[in-house]
Amino acid sequence: MRDDAYLGLLAVFVPFSLISIGGGASIISGMEGEVVRARAWLTSREFVELFAISRAAPGPGTMLATLVGWKIAGWGGAVVASLALFVPSSLLCYAVFRLTNAHREKAWHRAMREGLAPVGTGLIIAGVLSILQLSGAVGLTATVAFASAVLVMGLPRIPVLMIIALGGATGWLVG
């Protein structure tokens, strides 16, 4: 049973590791598709909660995978999911760095960078839309999200944790 869970986590997260262009936020939508819709490991509610926790805690947003693993298969699941998500992309990065660092600023570097960036942006937009769709109160979520974005753009020096805390306080008062 547990071995099945580990294999399932590997099957989900290893491919996502290699497709997480622009970082962990780009695979939120895909994770939701696998974890909530296709495999029904978690409910929408649980997924949104884990997303909230992964963003309020320190570390890259990719720690969402660690939490999914932990929910499904305990400590072992957390370790398996984390390794599945961080090892493949890190190995790829290591290899590319080793092989190409000697001749940097090649044209293909720029082409890769400029070509992949819009894909990453599109994936993150999809991730935000997924969270909005999953969250029960779409109006409240969209309003708080928009207000947080405006606040960050207007006051770039505001600590991220304060934005998160303001969002939590609003949800507590209104929800």
Add this chain to the structure above:
Amino acid sequence: MRPDDEGQHGRAARRASLPALFAVCLKIGVLSFGGGLSAWLHQEFVERHCWISEDDFASSLAISQMLPGANVVNLVVCMGEQLRGPLGAIAAAFGFLVGPFFAVIGMSALVDRVHDLAELEGVLTGVAASASGLLLVICWRGTRRAARHASGLAIVAATAIGVAVLKLPLLLVAAIIAPISVALSWRRVKSDA
């Protein structure tokens, strides 16, 4: 890099020990709330410890952002490799991730424990919403950068619509659109040159 660049500003002088590398990454990992981390890594690796030169940092950052994976993890992998080889890369990545690993699980366990509180659901919805807002800022900046070329904007839209609206598998969408997008930008880079 030209040889005469290798002065005070070019090449970093000091050598990092594995424990020191691990400790710096551990510290940044534990205290890393919500992005802006590459600036912090720059401060520690380039300015404070003088382990990595400006040029090397810039090229590591470029590779980290271009490839899949959390950018900061990729960045510490590159710098770890440069400083101490494979063991350095492992020490840096492990050091960076071990703190957040226990932090997220601890927070999640805490949330589970007080789950009976009705208020908690509202708080988490609010946190998820403001965190989405932070991502919206990244989306906005990314879209503006992409909009310098009509094709960039089309790629952003096609990716988002394919995944979020049409609900196509993300792997499929990325596997089709990414090569097209790289090919388009390759043609642009070539014609610029």
